[in-house]
Amino acid sequence: MSTIALSDRQGRAASAGMWLFIASIVMFYGALFSGYVLLRAGSPVWETPWRTGPAAEWPIAVDHWFRTMWLGFAVMQSRRLAGEGVAIAGLPRFSWLVGLAGTAFVWRCVYIAGWLASQGLVPAMSVPLACWYVLTGTVALLVAGGTIAAVWVALERVPAAQRARRGAMLQRYWLLMLVLWLTTVGGLYLV
Numbered sequence: 277m278s279t280i281a282l283s284d285r286q287g288r289a290a291s292a293g294m295w296l297f298i299a300s301i302v303m304f305y306g307a308l309f310s311g312y313v314l315l316r317a318g319s320p321v322w323e324t325p326w327r328t329g330p331a332a333e334w335p336i337a338v339d340h341w342f343r344t345m346w347l348g349f350a351v352m353q354s355r356r357l358a359g360e361g362v363a364i365a366g367l368p369r370f371s372w373l374v375g376l377a378g379t380a381f382v383w384r385c386v387y388i389a390g391w392l393a394s395q396g397l398v399p400a401m402s403v404p405l406a407c408w409y410v411l412t413g414t415v416a417l418l419v420a421g422g423t424i425a426a427v428w429v430a431l432e433r434v435p436a437a438q439r440a441r442r443g444a445m446l447q448r449y450w451l452l453m454l455v456l457w458l459t460t461v462g463g464l465y466l467v
Contacts, residue, residue: 287441294445298452301418305456308414312407312463319404325397326388326408327465340461343381347419347457350377350426351450372430374446378423385416411460415453422449 316322350373389409392398399406429442 283438290441290445294448298448301452301456305414305459308410309459309463312411315403315407316463316467323402323404324464325395325405326392340465343384344454344457344461346377346381346384347450347454350374350381350419350422351447351454374426374430374450375423378419378426382416382420382423385412385419389413408464411464415456415460418456419453422446422453425449 389412392405392408397405399409426446429439429446432439434442
């Protein structure tokens with residue numbers, strides 16, 4: 277069997293695997309978000325202490341714009357993992373920006389969670405807080421995983437065509453992260 281046919285088969289298998297992985301994340305997050313919607317719809321009072329904390333430091337709209345901007349930036353830069361441009365310290369050009377964007381997003385989520393915990397607002401205090409921690413924490417963990425995967429793809433020594441395929445798969449993943457984050461913002465902050 278030729279190496280071209282083997283490479284094509286591996287590419288199709290990797291693409292199918294990535295789509296199955298994305299589908300499993302959508303189902304998992306969909307179940308969490310559906311539970312949140314049912315709890316919120318059935319509750320006569322829904323406290324939102326996460327809207328008041330670091331909002332004094334940054335307005336809520338700016339905070340969400342900051343995190344959404346970093347995720348959007350990761351989406352744009354993940355495609356550049358194709359190895360285009362000049363390498364910087366062994367990394368393809370702009371690939372380190374995906375890691376920076378993911379790290380900035382996770383840092384802000386951890387910062388807000390830490391502020392809430394320092395105020396005694398932990399998940400055990402109320403159902404709304406538990407929902408906030410679960411939904412925001414899930415997206416933050418998925419973004420951290422995507423950041424690790426992006427750095428892994430950037431550091432791995434593979435042919436340019438294989439890196440381009442992996443960059444395209446990562447771009448789909450980052451698009452999903454952006455959709456999950458916008459869903460979280462819509463459910464927790466805008467409603």
